[in-house]
Amino acid sequence: MNKIIIVDDLVKEYGSKTVVRNISFNITSGSIYGLLGANGAGKTTVIKMIIGLVQPTSGSIYIDGINAKLGKNNGTDFKSKIGYMGQQFNLYNQLTVRQNLMLHAGCHYIGRRNGNIRIEELITDFQLSDIIDVSTAKLSAGQQQKIAFACSIIHRPKIVVVDEPTNQSDQNSKRIFWEQITSLSKQSGITFLVTTHNLFEAEYCNYISIMDGGIIKEAGTPSGIKSKYNADSLTEAFRRIVKNNK
Ligand SMILES: Nc1ncnc2c1ncn2[C@@H]1O[C@H](COP(=O)(O)OP(=O)(O)OP(=O)(O)O)[C@@H](O)[C@H]1O
16 A cells, blocks of 8 residues: 655654654555544644644654655655645635635646636535635634635645644534545545544544654554454543553
């Protein structure tokens, strides 16, 4: 299986505080990989290092065969491979949904004509026809999350990194989001790296790592982890993993 993300012995220190401690993992192309953990476990720091927003103290990251440290300098369009949706949505609330999508298309050097074609596809895929010309300021949190996600995939990235994607969504929007990424991973072969502290939603992942205190304490498929810890749910397994290691 092709490993599209390879993280090796990654460390992040802020002053004297070590927030990510020698973590290593690989992500198989086309899979949904969940990075789980409580608040402050280090999940956001890991993904910010992967997308190049934060510089690691040590260790290496390879994205689709490219050393992430050299990604900006080796002539490869590194950023075109990755879509990112952070906890703060990258939306301009004075703009409409269409204008936000076009703005993100422009950031990825997609011209107006191709941008319009891609926006039409996203209107269909995300059922946006009723809100496409509405200002994002007037949308609900769940709708804003949907638009932020559409913006993150406008350039058809191979990898999409999403940080706590459903924090502000209702149950129905959560379900729709997870079904959408499951279908994108299966049909378009997109690889997803998703951080969450929602253990019910983590069941949608093909593979998960459980982080605590900056280290990965357990990793495996959701069913493999449940069976290893003799637990009926990931919530129960999570409690045992974190308790076992304290
Ligand atoms: N720029 C920074 N300077 C100093 N410490 C930081 C910085 N960014 C994060 N931290 C610390 O690193 C630790 C891990 O934070 P991080 O945001 O990665 O956790 P998380 O698992 O994503 O939590 P959450 O679910 O709340 O987003 C926390 O103790 C946080 O205070």
